[in-house]
Amino acid sequence: MNNFNFLITIFIILYYCSTFSTPMSVHELLKNKGLPQGLLPKEVKSYEYNDENGLLNVYLDGPCLTKFENRVLFESVVRANLSFGELLSVEGLSQEELFIWLPVKEISVNDIESGIILFDIGMAQKQLSLSLFEDPPSCKIGQGNIKYSGRKDKGFVAER
Numbered sequence: 001m002n003n004f005n006f007l008i009t010i011f012i013i014l015y016y017c018s019t020f021s022t023p024m025s026v027h028e029l030l031k032n033k034g035l036p037q038g039l040l041p042k043e044v045k046s047y048e049y050n051d052e053n054g055l056l057n058v059y060l061d062g063p064c065l066t067k068f069e070n071r072v073l074f075e076s077v078v079r080a081n082l083s084f085g086e087l088l089s090v091e092g093l094s095q096e097e098l099f100i101w102l103p104v105k106e107i108s109v110n111d112i113e114s115g116i117i118l119f120d121i122g123m124a125q126k127q128l129s130l131s132l133f134e135d136p137p138s139c140k141i142g143q144g145n146i147k148y149s150g151r152k153d154k155g156f157v158a159e160r
Contacts, residue, residue, distance in 0.1 A: 026058055027136055034085040035109055036117065036130055041066055041074060041139030049082065056082040058092075064139035068132045071096040072104075074139060085109045095121055 026047040027037035040058055048057045058078040065073050075092035082088075087107040094101045106120035109130065117133060119126040 026056075029056075029082075033082055034112065035082075035087065035107070036133035038133035038135050038137060039087070039107065040078070040136060042136040043139050043141060044136075054081045054083050056080050056087070060139070060141065062141040064141045066137040066139040068095075068137070069128055073101065080107075085112075095119065095126075097121065097126075 024032070026040055026044050026049075029047075029049060030039055031037045041060070041064060043060055043064060045059045045061055047059065049055070056079065060074055060076055060078075063073060063075050065071060073094045073096075075094075078090070078092035080087040080090040085108055090104050090106060093104040095104055096102075102121040102123075104119055105122055106118075108118045108120075109116075110118070112130070115130050116127050117130050119128060
């Protein structure tokens with residue numbers, strides 16, 4: 001009888017450990033940090049997050065193109081420093097503005113009640129409606145035959 005109770009106890013412990021150790025998705029992480037879950041595409045393969053320094057690395061199977069208000073390109077790896085309501089020092093994310101691809105440098109939600117999210121694209125800040133980011137967008141890997149020219153720190157120019 002003691003062996004049976006011991007086995008039941010082990011089974012219960014293992015069950016609860018597996019239930020509570022389920023990792024959250026990157027979309028849930030964003031939501032917990034005061035950002036909309038639709039900032040990153042559904043096709044995120046994996047991510048790494050260091051809670052001590054806020055470093056977030058997001059991995060996709062390849063570059064992909066989607067649209068919020070304008071077209072947006074996610075590189076294979078998107079990096080940023082994540083803090084509550086902010087993605088700072090963003091790398092691997094570009095947004096098309098008037099046929100020019102500009103790197104997104106920061107994304108922030110200062111006041112969730114305002115319904116506004118700010119994208120810092122270097123030479124300007126763009127205000128977008130938070131409603132555009134309610135759900136993670138679909139992003140086709142390898143979609144969009146775009147070749148980039150120009151220096152990364154100066155922005156990308158699309159060649160068609």
